[in-house]
Amino acid sequence: MSLFYVVAFLSIIFALLVIFTKNPVHSVLYLIATFFTFTIHYIILNAQFLAVVNFIVYMGAIMVLFLFVLMLMNLNTDTEPMKSTLLKVVGAIAGGCLLVTLVGSMKTLSSASTTAMDNTGIGLVENLGKVLFSDFLLPFELSSILLLAAMVGAVLLAKKDNKTA
Amino acid sequence: MENITSTIQAVPLNHYILLSAIIFTIGVIGVLVRRNAIIIFMSVELMLNAVNLLLAAFSSYSGDASGQVFVFFIMALAAAEVAVGLAIIVMVYRNTSSIDINILNRLKW
Secondary structure, eight states: HHHHHHOOOOOHHHHHHHHHHSSHHHHHHHOOOOOHHHHHHHHHHTTTHHHHHHHIIIIIHOOOHHHHHHHHOOOOSTTOOOOOHHHHHHHHHHHHHHHHHHHHHHHOOOOOOOOOOOTTTSSHHHHHHHHHTTEEEEEEEEHHHHHHHHHHOOOOOOOOTTTTT | OOOHHGGGGGHHHHHHHHHHHHHHHHHHHHHHBBBBBBHHHHHHHHHHHHHHHHHHHHHHHTTTTTTHHHHHHHHHHHHHHHHHHHHHHHHHHHHSSSBBGGGGGGGOO
């Protein structure tokens, strides 16, 4: 019971640190911590496959990409562009309005399904695999085409252009 | 594993919605107040993760595996999106020697 609230508190703290830290490298490290707390959330929800995939994809692949790009760019606190204080306050107020709207709309929900039916073990690899390869077979195959297109596109974009430049 | 799955019964679903709303709002604020393109990109990742967590929570609470399959697809899509987006940021940095998004305001015509 209390584990959820501790981890949720840590998630919010690390997410706030991601956007309010001046050094971009520290931001990436706090983002890794945020993703780790999300992995713990998935374990609490008994979604073990998602926990493992989140750990590998986000904390492995995506964070290595971010860190490599930051390393290529040689950024630090001095070169960090900052907005004016007025724009920051306006942005924070706009975000606060969004939060108030979301929470207010949540209050109108009926709190019917507050009890979990978690003894079925739907988050396990076996059950998810059955659903994935029967009902969602076509989207699964299409996502491979998406990944191939993204790979070709990333190489094409990041390649140095010899003809025009 | 038994005591872990018994903890979920004590947490109401509304608290997961609240947590996801807060994390999503933090991502929106990050997009609004920062000018570093990489930080903005990380805020977008934060928003994606908030939605992922909410989908997984709904899936667990309603006993339907489709939500978790959908989260799996979102993760595959996020990996592709990060690769292309970071390639664009690298290209912007190579052409302008900066990742300040205010330099890109000449795109608006």
